Amino acid sequence: MVKKFGELTDKEYEKLGFKCGLEIHQQLFTKEKLFCHCPAGRYTNEYDAEILRHMRPTLSELGVYDGTALMEFKTKKNILYRLNHETACTYEFDDTPPFPLNDEALDIALEIAILLKCNLVSELHIARKQYLDGSIPTGFQRTTIVGIEGTIPYKNRKIQIRQLGLEEDACREISDKGHLRIYKTDRLGMPLIETVTYPDMKNPREAAEVAQIIRRLTRVTGKVRTGIGATRQDVNVSITGGTRIEIKGVSRIPLIPELVHNEAMRQKALLEIKAELKKRKLSEKSYKIKTLNISNLLKNTTYDPIQKVIKKDLLVNALLLPKFKNILSYPTQPEQTFENEISDRVRVIACLNTLPNIISSETKNKNLSQKEWKTISAKLSAQSTDAIIIVWGDKQDSETAIKEIEIRIKEAMEGIPSETRQALANNTTGFERILPGPNRMYPDTDLPPISVSPQRIKKIMSGIPEFPWDREKRYRQMNLPQDTIIPLITSKYSTLFDKIVKNLKIDPVLTAATIIQKFKHLKREGININNIPQPEIYKMFEAYKNRKFAKELIPVLLEKMPSTTFEKAFKSLKIKSVNIKQLQSEIKDSYAKHKKTLYKPKKKENIKLRTERFLMGKLMHKLVGAIDGKIINTELKKLLPVLIKQK
Amino acid sequence: MADDYKGYRGKAKDTLIEHKVRVWSDVVIDSTRGEFIGIILPRSETADDKHIVVKLRTGYNVGLAVDTIKRIKEMSYKEAIYKIPEKEFPYDPKKPNVKLLGTGGTIASRLDYRTGAVIPAFSPGELYGSVPELADICNLNTEKLYGVFSENMGPDQWRGTAEAIGKEIKKGIDGIVIGHGTDTMHHTAAILSFMVQNSPVPIVMVGSQRSSDRPSSDAALNLMHATKTAAESDIAEVMVCMFGPTSDEYGLLHRGTRVRKMHSSYRSTFRTIGDIPLALVDNDKITPLKTDYNHRRKDKKVTINTAFEEKVSIVYYYPNMKPDIIESLIDHDYKGIIIAGTGLGHVNKPLYEPIKRACKKGIAVYMTVQTLWGYVQMYVYDTGRDLMDMGIVPAANMLPEVAYVKLGWVLGQTKNLEKVKKMMLTPIAGEITTREPYDGYLIYQGGLPEITEFLKKHNR
Numbered sequence A: 001m002v003k004k005f006g007e008l009t010d011k012e013y014e015k016l017g018f019k020c021g022l023e024i025h026q027q028l029f030t031k032e033k034l035f036c037h038c039p040a041g042r043y044t045n046e047y048d049a050e051i052l053r054h055m056r057p058t059l060s061e062l063g064v065y066d067g068t069a070l071m072e073f074k075t076k077k078n079i080l081y082r083l084n085h086e087t088a089c090t091y092e093f094d095d096t097p098p099f100p101l102n103d104e105a106l107d108i109a110l111e112i113a114i115l116l117k118c119n120l121v122s123e124l125h126i127a128r129k130q131y132l133d134g135s136i137p138t139g140f141q142r143t144t145i146v147g148i149e150g151t152i153p154y155k156n157r158k159i160q161i162r163q164l165g166l167e168e169d170a171c172r173e174i175s176d177k178g179h180l181r182i183y184k185t186d187r188l189g190m191p192l193i194e195t196v197t198y199p200d201m202k203n204p205r206e207a208a209e210v211a212q213i214i215r216r217l218t219r220v221t222g223k224v225r226t227g228i229g230a231t232r233q234d235v236n237v238s239i240t241g242g243t244r245i246e247i248k249g250v251s252r253i254p255l256i257p258e259l260v261h262n263e264a265m266r267q268k269a270l271l272e273i274k275a276e277l278k279k280r281k282l283s284e285k286s287y288k289i290k291t292l293n294i295s296n297l298l299k300n301t302t303y304d305p306i307q308k309v310i311k312k313d314l315l316v317n318a319l320l321l322p323k324f325k326n327i328l329s330y331p332t333q334p335e336q337t338f339e340n341e342i343s344d345r346v347r348v349i350a351c352l353n354t355l356p357n358i359i360s361s362e363t364k365n366k367n368l369s370q371k372e373w374k375t376i377s378a379k380l381s382a383q384s385t386d387a388i389i390i391v392w393g394d395k396q397d398s399e400t401a402i403k404e405i406e407i408r409i410k411e412a413m414e415g416i417p418s419e420t421r422q423a424l425a426n427n428t429t430g431f432e433r434i435l436p437g438p439n440r441m442y443p444d445t446d447l448p449p450i451s452v453s454p455q456r457i458k459k460i461m462s463g464i465p466e467f468p469w470d471r472e473k474r475y476r477q478m479n480l481p482q483d484t485i486i487p488l489i490t491s492k493y494s495t496l497f498d499k500i501v502k503n504l505k506i507d508p509v510l511t512a513a514t515i516i517q518k519f520k521h522l523k524r525e526g527i528n529i530n531n532i533p534q535p536e537i538y539k540m541f542e543a544y545k546n547r548k549f550a551k552e553l554i555p556v557l558l559e560k561m562p563s564t565t566f567e568k569a570f571k572s573l574k575i576k577s578v579n580i581k582q583l584q585s586e587i588k589d590s591y592a593k594h595k596k597t598l599y600k601p602k603k604k605e606n607i608k609l610r611t612e613r614f615l616m617g618k619l620m621h622k623l624v625g626a627i628d629g630k631i632i633n634t635e636l637k638k639l640l641p642v643l644i645k646q647k
Numbered sequence B: 001m002a003d004d005y006k007g008y009r010g011k012a013k014d015t016l017i018e019h020k021v022r023v024w025s026d027v028v029i030d031s032t033r034g035e036f037i038g039i040i041l042p043r044s045e046t047a048d049d050k051h052i053v054v055k056l057r058t059g060y061n062v063g064l065a066v067d068t069i070k071r072i073k074e075m076s077y078k079e080a081i082y083k084i085p086e087k088e089f090p091y092d093p094k095k096p097n098v099k100l101l102g103t104g105g106t107i108a109s110r111l112d113y114r115t116g117a118v119i120p121a122f123s124p125g126e127l128y129g130s131v132p133e134l135a136d137i138c139n140l141n142t143e144k145l146y147g148v149f150s151e152n153m154g155p156d157q158w159r160g161t162a163e164a165i166g167k168e169i170k171k172g173i174d175g176i177v178i179g180h181g182t183d184t185m186h187h188t189a190a191i192l193s194f195m196v197q198n199s200p201v202p203i204v205m206v207g208s209q210r211s212s213d214r215p216s217s218d219a220a221l222n223l224m225h226a227t228k229t230a231a232e233s234d235i236a237e238v239m240v241c242m243f244g245p246t247s248d249e250y251g252l253l254h255r256g257t258r259v260r261k262m263h264s265s266y267r268s269t270f271r272t273i274g275d276i277p278l279a280l281v282d283n284d285k286i287t288p289l290k291t292d293y294n295h296r297r298k299d300k301k302v303t304i305n306t307a308f309e310e311k312v313s314i315v316y317y318y319p320n321m322k323p324d325i326i327e328s329l330i331d332h333d334y335k336g337i338i339i340a341g342t343g344l345g346h347v348n349k350p351l352y353e354p355i356k357r358a359c360k361k362g363i364a365v366y367m368t369v370q371t372l373w374g375y376v377q378m379y380v381y382d383t384g385r386d387l388m389d390m391g392i393v394p395a396a397n398m399l400p401e402v403a404y405v406k407l408g409w410v411l412g413q414t415k416n417l418e419k420v421k422k423m424m425l426t427p428i429a430g431e432i433t434t435r436e437p438y439d440g441y442l443i444y445q446g447g448l449p450e451i452t453e454f455l456k457k458h459n460r
């Protein structure tokens, strides 16, 4: 059986030869896109026009088509791009050559490359990396290496960084049904950095922890985008005897451990299948699969998916897999068997994406009747050690499907096919595409190389932020509330926080609580905190420092500040600050006013405590914002015994 | 060997020599910015002499500043050899025979992944390797006439191409495709319309706006459309076959004398001006849009007339143009001037004197419009009448570039101004039309609600 996540110890992962590397994609916070002047970060579902394109593989150096390229061509997809007037220009749909690379984006990328301790490149060369799925209308992504061979500290060792690249983001997919795939082009072309690590992570937990560190490292710059889809992880996994498999587009770091565990287990299962097939003396060179059109045999079937197909006059084919018994039903992932591997290929490559798209003699779910299976078996002269797969679709798709099933079956005899996989909802993965070969990178002849001067690097160095791990240490020493430390490290307000604490000498705990907890709370209430310029927030703390108002008023002021300045918000509160002397006389007045009329203590009650609480309420009500509640309380505690005695 | 330092010069070349490495050396470079491992690539001739380009193991290229380099150690040497895979183009006696004449530009090519150099595919075998669909259409033969960029096409190449076409027709070819760079494709299309007359078969010019080393290239589809047109079409004229919309949907067949490149980079850059295109072509069929074209014939007769006078110029008029512009053409012994005038065909007063002088000297001066759409009409205003009195001849709705090549062609045959005028104003290949259809001028204005609706509904 496939072991579930959590059932393996670190030692066991080590024994498996588990290795995992990360590619972390992070959008940069720039005004414009990377190679054109369209605004970055503006998303919309509205569109004004659509353009139809196809992707055609280009010949590689050795005269062979790249594996992925060929697969995408086999799928014969029509690709529709949706264009919005505001978010895309003629560059996005490849009718205008690129404009010069966005300097703002390059500066941010360089800053992060320096944080990753990378060797910096002196002259950037823009490359084209082919993608034939249509996610980029040119058929390639413009990408460039900014730095290589960096490191980040992790536990008591170092994780090596292979490279930091700067590249354009791809389209967002809207749908992919049959032979039509639809994309929107708003995200296309936004600047993105890709941090690639070596496969240095030795168990699933480490993968997530290192991802988290890299994420924080990019965020300390305050110049990267946050929110849904702004950071995306590709994770590659291999085990001894296995193949490097890439899991694409993992949206959340906490999902990583279980995903990579399941992938490692899938590889283990596929290796076991390989061993079993070897034992049965099956080899990809001599294996023959018999195919038979069985549309007529199933003319009267009541099995719904096939009944529908027969009605539409499409084809139903049966494939006889000699000596393949119990392989299709071999578990590969939680609730998945080898049959899923085949169904995946048929779905993606033959575009037969209504599931189920195949059934087999080992399918658990109810399908054809016993009698129907018997007839098919007999027609194929199947032996008891064989397996049968049935697939259906139009003529062309059926042909592609049959070919693809054959390919996948033979791959099982070789081991684990190189492919990229997508993360599915239940933390398993599904086939996405064949892993692209090394022959998909070539120089972009549209743009000249860009020289990165020592002066430019020097300037960036001078503004480099503190490492997140150093920042964390410092915050812990300040005794900040636990739940504010991590958010503050990567917060865009972290520099402001340091300035307030250092220059104004305000209590770091109060400052952190305001910036992290209060802000979060106010945001939840719909207050647009992001609209308040940071200098205004600083002014507010400065006024607080000068005792212009009490800390209870901070949220009240913040609530007003998104639409006005601090000065105006403060004036609108019409508060006069109160000094200690004035406070003392307020306390005396209040005691005098209330002692006879309202105060009637019951027996056994602590008279002093009761009075104190009562007066505190009265004073707070009158003096809110004028002076800190804490100070009122201290003074009241000092004065009350005196006043009571005076009675 | 000179290629050992391909593209490197100055300090960069010295650095390579100093460290005893060359292009294609697989090296470890120790620099002040850290260690870099990869293969030294050739450098573009136009790039500076301060960097060495290295292809890293990941496939990315990076440039390393020579003044950061401390040490370079060669580990091995791997020279790249490029060859396009050739597969024999299948022959089917039932299929029409098409000849592809190459003048330059890349309709098909493959890429050298190490240098990024584009290697054109041209032999039938190479083309079959990259666009196998061509074999479903015809039997293809190819001949490379020239290897020049479109802007370098000129009278010599035009003559040579016309003569090559003549030869093929006499041999009994079923259709001709001419591969051409897109920038001046409409000039060549126009002159071939005059130099090759009465062709019995289609002559189809084709190119690409996105080179064929790109997965989204228009090259393969254009080539398929052009080949299909040459093989099957009933239209025996010189045509330009390029994308209709920017979407991968269909190509348009434009008459050689009415077509113009209208956008510097769009796929659908070619447009028929002042008329509608001849036909629409996709992978399944050719759909004529016009009926008045020359039909395909079975004979092998064709008239080739490659006369050309090179001393002809186009003057694109602008406000405040000075007389010396025209004067310098007169002084340099030009025989013909095409003016692209404003509006209905006007220039300013200060040009009157030199124009008068030009006409008196026997220079053929013709007026066209820089609006591209519409006819010259010089009777409407006094200024126009004055110009005609001096000897300027209005060239109806001939496009300026078409008038230019036609005047060169006519002056190549006669210098008699009366004969020149007669030939210029007698349409030979649709360069002047007597009527402009209402849909011959349609430049939709983006942003209008009805256009927005149209664009949302159709993939254009």
Ligand SMILES: [Zn+2]
Pocket (backbone or CB within 6 Å): A033, A036, A037, A038, A087, A088, A089, A090, A091, A092, A189
């Ligand atoms: Zn744009």
